[in-house]
Each structure stands twice: as C-alpha cells, then as structure tokens.
Amino acid sequence: MFRKGSGEEAKAALAGACCAFGVFDGVHQGHRYIIGAAADAARARGGRSAVITFDVDPDELFRPGALRKLMANEDRIAALAALPVDAVVVLPFTPEFAALEPTAFLDRFLGPAVPAELHVGADFRFGARGAGTVADLEAWGAPRGMAVAGHDLLADDGAPVTATRIRGLLSEGRVEEAAALLGRPYAVSGTVEPGRGEGRGFGIRTANLSVPDGLRAVGDGVYACWATVGGRRYRAAVNVGVAATFADAATATVEAHLLDFDQDIYGQDVTVEFVEWLRPMRVFADADELVATITANIQQVRDDL
Structure with a gap:
C-alpha cells in the first residue's frame, strides 16, 4: 500500500492503473462502490488499482467555517489506505491548484502518468x-488511451448515497440511518479537556472533548455511544451541544459519561461512536430533575448497548 504525493512515486503508481478519483469524505458506501469498481477493473486487467484524492477537502478552501465534515483529513486518507487497493495518491489542494482550468489540471496531474481507467461518480466536477x-x-482520456467510467451514484431507499445526505441525517440526530449509509457508526475524536465541573458535583463525571465545529456533523442532543480510550471501548451517554441548563457558562461541546469507568484522562484522545439518539437538549427545573434524567439516560445506554 502506498500513500504518496504528486511526485515520481505517485506517477509510477498511477500510470496504467485503474483509479478512483474523488474527495471521499466519510469513505461511505457510495464511495466504496466506486473504489470497488476500480479495484475490480484492475483485477480483470491484471493491473494495479489506485485511489486519487486531495490532502484537504476543497470546501475547506471555498466554504471555510460552513462545512461539517464526516472525517478529519488524516482519518479519511487512513481509511482509504485501509481499503483493498494498491495505492492512494494524495494531491495537494492549494489556491493555485483550484485555479487550474480542467484541461490544465488533467495535463499537470495525469498527463505524465495516464491511468488505464478513471472511475468517478456521474456528477464528478473538477477544475x-x-x-x-x-x-x-x-x-481528454480518449486520445491518450484512458477509459472513463462515470458511475451512477449508489442508491439506498430510493435516494443516492452521498456525504450531503449523511450530513443531513446526522444533523437531525438520525445516527442509525447515517450508519447504514456510512457502513459503520458515525464517530468523532477529541482530546479530553477540563469541563465546567458540574458533573463531578452531581456524582456523574464526564469527559469533555475538544472537537472542532467543522468535524461535528451530528446534531445537538443526547446519544447512546461507544467510547474508546486507551484501546478499550466503553458504553457512554454523550451530550452534544450547549448544555441548556448551563447555557450562560457553556460552549458547544461533546461531553461523554463513560459507564463503569473512573479514571483521570485529561489530555488523552477519545473516539466516540454514535449508536442511538436518546433525547433533545432541554432546560431542567432544578438539579434533582437534571440528575434524575441523566441517570435514566445512563440506564438506557446500559440496557440498549
């Protein structure tokens, strides 16, 4: 498995290969369908397969602050590298790159190493x-011997499987439906930071995760999750968003109460997989009502997971 830039090694990986090209945010079922088609074509030819992607999502350049990504760039590239393909070629997406007209783009990045086949979604746009x-x-490909396959998008329940569709489901808390399209539970990772401290006072400790807004596609609410820390998975009740009862003192965040866990993990990384939506955020009349509701949520997580 290779993971290369746009130099000589990348050219060697692409020349004559069957390639899938895209951003592939989320590496969801639709993406794997297109990548699988490229891998199948490579096997039929007895040649190599490759994925071509970018080091960053272009929308990070065009829509800074507005995008809710399904995966961090490094996680996306690692997930692509874990697929059964021979190479992952990562192109640097810069303002200069973004300004290239379509033909100039192809001449620069594929001209020196023309693939045998290029597989993309039918709605693929570039340049x-x-x-x-x-x-x-x-x-561009025909006179150079490159075949192009523009695949209709994989459909589920009568609608295409797209990152935009998955983001919409997540924003509504529909994490189980999103997981079916992703092929796995939606997950976020963050470093544990000191929180407001109320949980400790109530006897319900939480890990306050630092998750950038652009990587928090899931909507506000309380969820049943799996949390992984130190290589072990724990059931967790997770609060996403501003805690309404403490709105004056809180900021948007991800707070996880790990069941059967009592360790100080400040500064450690935690990955949270979202399994089930439990309830929306709301204001509580007093501390007793808050604690009773949280306790019930924790019990529901224990019963359901």
Missing part, C-alpha cells in the same frame, strides 16, 4: 469553478 465534467474527462 476551476468546478467547470470540468465526466464528458471532459472522456474527451
């Missing part, structure tokens, strides 16, 4: 202002 289409890929 400055997204002007390039599958038809442009075909026109």
Whole structure:
C-alpha cells in the first residue's frame, strides 16, 4: 500500500492503473462502490488499482467555517489506505491548484502518468469553478488511451448515497440511518479537556472533548455511544451541544459519561461512536430533575448497548 504525493512515486503508481478519483469524505458506501469498481477493473486487467484524492477537502478552501465534515483529513486518507487497493495518491489542494482550468489540471496531474481507467461518480466536477465534467474527462482520456467510467451514484431507499445526505441525517440526530449509509457508526475524536465541573458535583463525571465545529456533523442532543480510550471501548451517554441548563457558562461541546469507568484522562484522545439518539437538549427545573434524567439516560445506554 502506498500513500504518496504528486511526485515520481505517485506517477509510477498511477500510470496504467485503474483509479478512483474523488474527495471521499466519510469513505461511505457510495464511495466504496466506486473504489470497488476500480479495484475490480484492475483485477480483470491484471493491473494495479489506485485511489486519487486531495490532502484537504476543497470546501475547506471555498466554504471555510460552513462545512461539517464526516472525517478529519488524516482519518479519511487512513481509511482509504485501509481499503483493498494498491495505492492512494494524495494531491495537494492549494489556491493555485483550484485555479487550474480542467484541461490544465488533467495535463499537470495525469498527463505524465495516464491511468488505464478513471472511475468517478456521474456528477464528478473538477477544475476551476468546478467547470470540468465526466464528458471532459472522456474527451481528454480518449486520445491518450484512458477509459472513463462515470458511475451512477449508489442508491439506498430510493435516494443516492452521498456525504450531503449523511450530513443531513446526522444533523437531525438520525445516527442509525447515517450508519447504514456510512457502513459503520458515525464517530468523532477529541482530546479530553477540563469541563465546567458540574458533573463531578452531581456524582456523574464526564469527559469533555475538544472537537472542532467543522468535524461535528451530528446534531445537538443526547446519544447512546461507544467510547474508546486507551484501546478499550466503553458504553457512554454523550451530550452534544450547549448544555441548556448551563447555557450562560457553556460552549458547544461533546461531553461523554463513560459507564463503569473512573479514571483521570485529561489530555488523552477519545473516539466516540454514535449508536442511538436518546433525547433533545432541554432546560431542567432544578438539579434533582437534571440528575434524575441523566441517570435514566445512563440506564438506557446500559440496557440498549
């Protein structure tokens, strides 16, 4: 398995290979369908398979602050590298790169190492202002011996499987439906930081995770989750968003109460997998009502997971 930039090693990985090209945020079922088609074609040819992607999501450049990504870039690339392909080629996405017209883009990055086949979604766009289409890929590839397959998007329940659809489900707390399209539970990772301290006073300790807004696609609410810390998984009741009862003192966050766990883990990384939505955020009349509700949520997590 390779994971390379745009130099000589990348050219060697791409020349004559069957390649899938895209951002692949989430590496969801639809993405794996296209990547699988490229891998199948490579096996049929007796050649190599590769994934071409970017080091960052282009929307990070075009829509800073607005995007809710399904995966951090390093996690996305690692997930692609774990798939059964021979190479993952990571192209640097820069303002100069974004300004290239479609033909100039192809000449620069594929011209020196033309793949045998290029597999993309039928709605694939590339080049400055997204002007390039599958038809442009075909026109460029034909005289160079590169076949282009523009795949119709994989559908589930009558609708295409897309990162946008998954983000919409997550924003509504529909984590089980999102997991079916992702092929795994949606997850976030963060470093444990000191929180407000109320949980300790109530006898319900929480790990306060530092998760950037751009990597928190799931909507506000309380969830049943699995939390992994130190290589071990624990059931967890997880609060996402501003705690309404403490809105004056709180900021948007991810707070996880790990069941059957009592360790200080400040500064450690925790990964939270979202399994089930339990309830929305709400204001409580007093501390007794708050503690009773949290206790019931913890019991529900214990019963359901």
